[in-house]
Amino acid sequence: MIQEIIEKKVLLVEDDIFSSMMMEKGLQKAGYKCLVARSAEEAFTILKNEMPDIILSDYEMPDMNGFDLRKQLIKDPRLKNIPFVFLTANTDEEMMLKGLKLNAIDYIIKGTSFPVIISKLDNVLEVVRNQHELSVQELKKAAEAINIKSIPANAPETKGFHIDFWHRPYEDYPGGDFIDFIKINEDCTFVILGDVMGKKWKAWFFTFGYLSYIRSVTRFLVLNKEFSTAKILKKINELICLDEALADIFSSLSLLMIDSKNSVVLYSGAGDLPLAYYNAETKEFKKIQAQGLLLGLKYNADYDEQTISMHNGDQLMLFSDGLIDFIKENDKQSDYDLFFSNIHSLAGNKNSFQNIKTKIISGTGNNVQADDASIIFIQKNQACY
Amino acid sequence: MLLTTTKEKDLLVVTLTTKEASLKNSEEFKTAMSQFLEEGHKKIVVDFRDVNYVDSSFLGALVSSLKLAMANHAEMFLSNLNKDVYNLLQLIRIDKVFTIYKDNEEALKQSQN
Numbered sequence: 001m002i003q004e005i006i007e008k009k010v011l012l013v014e015d016d017i018f019s020s021m022m023m024e025k026g027l028q029k030a031g032y033k034c035l036v037a038r039s040a041e042e043a044f045t046i047l048k049n050e051m052p053d054i055i056l057s058d059y060e061m062p063d064m065n066g067f068d069l070r071k072q073l074i075k076d077p078r079l080k081n082i083p084f085v086f087l088t089a090n091t092d093e094e095m096m097l098k099g100l101k102l103n104a105i106d107y108i109i110k111g112t113s114f115p116v117i118i119s120k121l122d123n124v125l126e127v128v129r130n131q132h133e134l135s136v137q138e139l140k141k142a143a144e145a146i147n148i149k150s151i152p153a154n155a156p157e158t159k160g161f162h163i164d165f166w167h168r169p170y171e172d173y174p175g176g177d178f179i180d181f182i183k184i185n186e187d188c189t190f191v192i193l194g195d196v197m198g199k200k201w202k203a204w205f206f207t208f209g210y211l212s213y214i215r216s217v218t219r220f221l222v223l224n225k226e227f228s229t230a231k232i233l234k235k236i237n238e239l240i241c242l243d244e245a246l247a248d249i250f251s252s253l254s255l256l257m258i259d260s261k262n263s264v265v266l267y268s269g270a271g272d273l274p275l276a277y278y279n280a281e282t283k284e285f286k287k288i289q290a291q292g293l294l295l296g297l298k299y300n301a302d303y304d305e306q307t308i309s310m311h312n313g314d315q316l317m318l319f320s321d322g323l324i325d326f327i328k329e330n331d332k333q334s335d336y337d338l339f340f341s342n343i344h345s346l347a348g349n350k351n352s353f354q355n356i357k358t359k360i361i362s363g364t365g366n367n368v369q370a371d372d373a374s375i376i377f378i379q380k381n382q383a384c385y
Numbered sequence: 386m387l388l389t390t391t392k393e394k395d396l397l398v399v400t401l402t403t404k405e406a407s408l409k410n411s412e413e414f415k416t417a418m419s420q421f422l423e424e425g426h427k428k429i430v431v432d433f434r435d436v437n438y439v440d441s442s443f444l445g446a447l448v449s450s451l452k453l454a455m456a457n458h459a460e461m462f463l464s465n466l467n468k469d470v471y472n473l474l475q476l477i478r479i480d481k482v483f484t485i486y487k488d489n490e491e492a493l494k495q496s497q498n
Contacts, residue, residue: 045386045482048386049386049387049403049410051409062458073412078412084444087438095454111393118489128403159468194440197441197442197448198408198411198441198442198445198446203442247452248445248452249445250445250448250449252477271477271478271479272477273477274476289476292477293478293481293482294448294476294477294478294479297448297482298482321441321477325438325440331404331438332405332437332438333437333469334438334439334469334470334472334473335472336472336473336476337472371440381416
């Protein structure tokens with residue numbers, strides 16, 4: 001696994017070339033990545049592509065001064081929360097107060113020694129980090145308290161089949177992947193793997209809207225003796241398209257129905273990655289691709305349904321897109337075929353699931369995690385009728 | 386800067402100037418597209434010539450912009466997709482909802498018909 005090195009990034013806004021060079025050198029020496037803007041306008045250009053951890057800005061600059069820069073930043077929801085520290089030669093208290101009212105975190109008087117400047121910046125970042133962690137903990141606690149889970153604790157016992165799953169959130173935040181198992185009776189279990197587009201909290205929040213529809217539609221249609229995954233998926237999509245709160249939110253979904261009595265799996269997919277299927281008799285390892293569109297995209301979309309006969313030792317694997325990103329020639333790229341060929345040799349033995357998991361976790365497949373990653377593994381065992 | 390624009394007849398060419406189209410720039414892209422639609426552009430091609438990688442946040446922004454374009458009776462096309470990006474779009478069937486052109490010339494030619 002390629003680990004991204006976490007570095008502290010500071011945007012230094014300073015029109016004086018000599019001061020900015022000195023400051024840049026000192027910051028770099030203290031381990032900061034330093035972005036330098038010679039004017040407020042240049043700072044905005046940099047901020048279009050960069051998100052520094054902190055901004056250190058001179059007050060006295062031609063055209064737009066530090067105060068005006070701060071005022072503009074506050075107006076931008078993306079930039080307003082970046083900690084902002086004024087750098088000034090002026091020790092006028094009234095001016096300092098004016099800056100602090102603009103939510104500037106601190107002032108640094110020019111000429112302050114480097115160790116003091118670095119300590120101040122480090123302290124600000126430490127406080128921000130701690131606050132952020134606290135908020136995340138609070139949200140996690142609240143979610144646990146009301147018992148909302150987008151990932152179940154265990155896989156269900158299913159007659160004649162073994163089911164397992166693995167999930168790893170992106171950067172340890174709950175995200176858009178969701179897994180669910182709906183056990184209808186001894187012979188029938190629905191398996192669900194979805195991925196709400198987006199990352200972290202926003203995507204995670206919408207997984208519950210999606211899961212509620214999926215659970216209720218599946219239960220309702222099954223009550224009416226409808227077990228077709230295609231028909232269930234079509235109905236889920238229709239309801240989601242009608243829900244204005246989800247108008248801008250899209251999700252992939254793999255929906256499987258395990259029929260233990262007939263040893264078959266029904267499969268329909270909405271914008272999902274192909275399943276991997278291992279046939280124990282022929283030793284063939286192949287992709288099974290659905291044709292359906294992402295949920296939420298088109299009201300009257302139709303979904304196809306495939307019937308997969310499962311014999312002893314056959315395996316089915318479902319994946320979310322966080323598994324298929326790789327670093328190639330220094331650039332991040334998505335490559336499902338490469339992922340598929342990486343796991344090919346691991347299919348078809350009794351430790352397949354463990355081995356695939358180990359390979360992904362250890363990063364020996366050269367994959368880089370850029371999103372939530374999930375696998376559901378289904379194996380046909382000796383039927384016990 | 387995430388994108389640059391040029392106008393070829395009635396076709397607005399929106400060229401993405403980033404290697405990674407991701408969560409980092411998906412909101413900016415969506416805002417820009419909605420602005421172009423608000424300004425009244427009816428034919429927009431998004432040029433992916435520099436893009437190596439697209440994540441699910443950006444795909445969501447693309448699809449959401451397409452829906453907005455349709456609601457505004459406008460057309461939105463994609464062009465110059467590299468092999469990996471095109472394969473991903475195909476894999477998750479987004480290629481079925483977008484008109485994808487080899488390059489902007491083809492987009493211009495076809496969109497005039």
